[in-house]
Amino acid sequence: MKMLPGIGVFGTGSVVRIIVPFLRAKGFVVVAIWGRTPASAQQVAKELSIPFYTSKVDEVLLRKDVDLIFVLCSPHLHAQISVKALGIGKHVLCDRPAGICQNDALKMVKASQYYPSLISIVNHSLRFLPAFTMMRKCLRDNYVGKRIDLCDVRIRISSLIDETEGYDWTCDERMGGGILTLVGSHVIDLLSFLTGLRATRVHGVIRTFESETARVQGIRRVTAPDFATFQLELGGPINDYNLLTGDRAPLLVTVQLMSSNQAGAFNQELVITGEAGALWVKGGDLHGRRNNAKEECLYLDVEDLENPTGNESLPRPYMKGLLKMVGALREAFQSVEDRRGWVKEPVADAATFQDGQYVQAVMEALRKSSRHMSWERVILADEEEQDLNNPLLTRAAAMLRHP
């Protein structure tokens, strides 16, 4: 049997404890782990029996037995580690939302375009959840008709603040913490996966209701948002196939996200209604109803031994999607003799770094919208732009192209 690529993991958060057993179950070997401090790396290495640990990025990247890296650390390090890894010739799976701003994601896009023979995907695991792959198929088969009226998403989730190490990036909006980056990014990506359309204009209200926790009090405040409500107009097709035909009005999306340890159990619901019926995913199940017909269950999520149930830090649909994505990665490598060789088909539906940049662009527009109480256009920064650090230039250039 073929030897699968060796894996290096960046990060010591709770998702690492979940993903390492998944990787092993699928036949991957986890050979090295990086942590922010030697102590944190050592502790997780010991806990998960990973043979090598370090707090130096290069010591993982330069290892000959590491072929694929999982970037699961603080978002401000995503771009730096991913770009370097690709340069050294390693495949990369990067956690959402691919950096802390669009500029980060753009650097990653450039690197991935420079090394097209390497895998570079963003961890948007919901794309691999069977209920959503099935929903996408039903939409393409016009289950809800040719005219789609509305996509509505509601998610309630427990607090996203990781207090195991005290105040960290999950408390801080500028470091990539909060419900918009950690959950909203999944939703924004999923909507374009399902519809084949991209948001062109957005409006949002983003809030931090709980600015104190048991451990974060006094001078330090939580700035990471725990609430977001937003509306997107989906209009720009991303590929040959999309759900808008002819001169239809943009597709309206409404989203409401809330994280709180007091808000009750995890709940996630996505409903798409159209002229001929409706489709909805609740948890991991897909339901549908055509007009004047009875509700039907189109996919029922079954509990199986292979799929552990969700826990507080990663609800079940995300967990299951992640496991499926790891399975797809295995398939991509499995069919080629060379340990590092791969085929595209099994991971063809995964989120690319370009998708990651798009998600960042939407989140930037949403933050601006919330600040200015205005609808904002989604501005996708171009590769050719010279000075990405100058927002005025970027904006002006984008407006020249899309007047």
Place this chain on the structure above:
Amino acid sequence: MKMLPGIGVFGTGSVVRIIVPFLRAKGFVVVAIWGRTPASAQQVAKELSIPFYTSKVDEVLLRKDVDLIFVLCSPHLHAQISVKALGIGKHVLCDRPAGICQNDALKMVKASQYYPSLISIVNHSLRFLPAFTMMRKCLRDNYVGKRIDLCDVRIRISSLIDETEGYDWTCDERMGGGILTLVGSHVIDLLSFLTGLRATRVHGVIRTFESETARVQGIRRVTAPDFATFQLELGGPINDYNLLTGDRAPLLVTVQLMSSNQAGAFNQELVITGEAGALWVKGGDLHGRRNNAKEECLYLDVEDLENPTGNESLPRPYMKGLLKMVGALREAFQSVEDRRGWVKEPVADAATFQDGQYVQAVMEALRKSSRHMSWERVILADEEEQDLNNPLLTRAAAMLRHP
């Protein structure tokens, strides 16, 4: 036993068929009915055994045995009939949303202020639903804490188009049809009833997804909206007591309303979350949970013989609220000897014509917001304004007062 005031009813829609038996059950005598055409008036009069019918407004208003009128007809007639009725000395209950624009409502406000000895209330029956009166009490008792984070309202209802007489005002936005005026008005009013606060800025997206029905096709289109999503900032206190203290940020409200015969069963949920817990009304039941405690049922809506179950044209919570409101009206009259005499206390919580004008102002701001894709200030037109038909003057005057 005291003789209750005689009632004249304006309108022949389905709500009339529901309300007349309620009125009789509470001891009122329905003496006359007005319809747009003699035929429609005759038909309902016969069906409901009402002794007198007419298509002339004055023939109801001038009757000596009519003391209280129920204005349940097309909104474009609300102001005209209500103002005239008060001038003739009749008590008035007017259906929501009190006319088709703020100017209509303002005329009604002026008339009601000119005749303070007459009852003048808007049919916002949810104020009388026990679950909401209890919720209001819990909020005042700080059940969710001093800091309220969010009010979220979701309503799904069957189509609001009345096709019994073909194309009518319920199909037409400018005539007062659609989910914003017929359901949104209730929500806007209820929120200020519950919190003691008024919306100062609003943002909304209003749509008509189903512009054709089985009977309305071809050249005629339904323009009445069947979908609205909106955000309100509640900031302006309406009386001594309100839920914002000190220099707190405005209270955020999110609302989503959808009407469709395909959207599934009626569903209405209002959730208020705060620092110390949450309260929610689902259907007619009130639930609550304080932080770190178990969910508790604070009011359970019991099916009783007196309260019929809801039907498609009037869901149960609205039906029950309406019955309670009719009961309150009876009490108001019951305790005074004179047939037309009344006391305020039982109907002190009813929506006044001023409340109706506020609701119209919020809806006007929401329509403007949806048209312009912008947040809009709620501008309450003043009594002193001379030229209310000139929107520019009205706006300019309002901006001078609230710069």
